[in-house]
Amino acid sequence: MSRFTFNRAAFPHTRLRRLRSQEFLRNMVQETLLTPADLIYPMFVLEGENRRETIASMPGIERLSIDLLVKEAEVLAKLGIPAVALFPVTPQEAKSLLAEEAWNPDGLAQRAVRALKAAVPELGVITDVALDPFTTHGQDGIIDVDGYVLNDITSEALVKQALSHAEAGADIVAPSDMMDGRIAAIRRALEENDHPNVCILSYAAKYASSYYGPFRDAVGSAGNLKGGNKKTYQMNPANRQEALHEVGLDLAEGADLVMVKPGMPYLDIVREVKDTYSVPTLVYQVSGEYAMHMAAIQNGWLARDAVILESLLCIKRAGADAILTYFAKEAAMLLQK
Ligand SMILES: NCC(=O)CCC(=O)O
Numbered sequence: 001m002s003r004f005t006f007n008r009a010a011f012p013h014t015r016l017r018r019l020r021s022q023e024f025l026r027n028m029v030q031e032t033l034l035t036p037a038d039l040i041y042p043m044f045v046l047e048g049e050n051r052r053e054t055i056a057s058m059p060g061i062e063r064l065s066i067d068l069l070v071k072e073a074e075v076l077a078k079l080g081i082p083a084v085a086l087f088p089v090t091p092q093e094a095k096s097l098l099a100e101e102a103w104n105p106d107g108l109a110q111r112a113v114r115a116l117k118a119a120v121p122e123l124g125v126i127t128d129v130a131l132d133p134f135t136t137h138g139q140d141g142i143i144d145v146d147g148y149v150l151n152d153i154t155s156e157a158l159v160k161q162a163l164s165h166a167e168a169g170a171d172i173v174a175p176s177d178m179m180d181g182r183i184a185a186i187r188r189a190l191e192e193n194d195h196p197n198v199c200i201l202s203y204a205a206k207y208a209s210s211y212y213g214p215f216r217d218a219v220g221s222a223g224n225l226k227g228g229n230k231k232t233y234q235m236n237p238a239n240r241q242e243a244l245h246e247v248g249l250d251l252a253e254g255a256d257l258v259m260v261k262p263g264m265p266y267l268d269i270v271r272e273v274k275d276t277y278s279v280p281t282l283v284y285q286v287s288g289e290y291a292m293h294m295a296a297i298q299n300g301w302l303a304r305d306a307v308i309l310e311s312l313l314c315i316k317r318a319g320a321d322a323i324l325t326y327f328a329k330e331a332a333m334l335l336q337k
């Protein structure tokens with residue numbers, strides 16, 4: 001008898017389609033839920049007042065001066081977004097070889113933190129600890145004569161930067177630089193300077209990815225980098241076991257939360273980090289992922305609302321406890337519907 005012959009007696013013992021046959025059933029057995037509380041909004045901060053600038057490669061995202069940032073933050077908090085991640089756009093004249101502006105107590109990031117915590121105290125503020133917005137060469141650290149990023153000197157600078165953020169009122173400092181040993185150094189400094197409850201979110205497995213391009217336009221570091229790359233400190237996209245090693249070290253050094261970055265091309269790493277360590281694991285859906293989605297959406301090639309929510313739901317399913325995403329505001333609005 002051909003296996004294609006219809007035979008009522010040979011019904012499938014399991015019909016998985018039964019639980020998909022009605023919406024209430026699909027909702028009842030849904031394994032992963034996305035909520036606004038999962039979404040962290042990265043924001044670009046500008047000098048000046050009442051200033052907003054669009055970013056060509058990130059349609060829908062703007063750089064905002066602090067006064068407008070605060071107004072936007074009030075909206076975000078009402079939407080149920082738990083936290084924002086700040087990225088200052090440093091004026092070219094404030095950049096230097098040693099990145100001293102990074103720990104200026106009255107720097108743009110530090111002022112933005114103070115303004116946000118004063119106006120919207122319930123909204124968590126995450127600061128970026130890295131030198132690339134402040135160096136004339138666009139690298140994340142201090143370089144030697146050959147352009148090599150020096151680990152331990154950079155780490156000392158990062159400690160000063162992280163402390164200045166904590167002094168300004170940051171809830172979470174997030175080193176995104178990938179220097180070895182900087183989590184321990186920052187943790188010690190926070191403890192010694194009376195900030196025991198400031199959290200450290202470590203960009204633990206940050207890959208040297210081509211998906212960061214639009215971000216570098218947004219903060220204005222692309223030109224300074226002059227086509228250079230960050231392969232001597234960020235991870236090789238080919239490596240999986242090394243990511244576990246990186247995360248293990250940062251946890252041992254005192255990180256409270258760890259991050260995998262980028263998101264969608266690295267979801268295998270997210271799953272493995274979550275299963276291995278069972279700690280709060282964040283994912284950054286980076287600027288290039290945002291740009292790809294927006295390009296397809298603007299061409300009418302992908303359905304806007306559905307694809308935004310699917311992209312985030314799948315990152316959560318892979319093991320993310322929260323997601324840094326430029327879609328945070330839009331997704332939170334969609335989820336409230
Ligand atoms: N340190 C922060 C980033 O590098 C963000 C990358 C992106 O959104 O492409």
Ligand SMILES: [Mg+2]
Pocket residue numbers: 178179180181204246249250
């Ligand atoms: Mg590391």
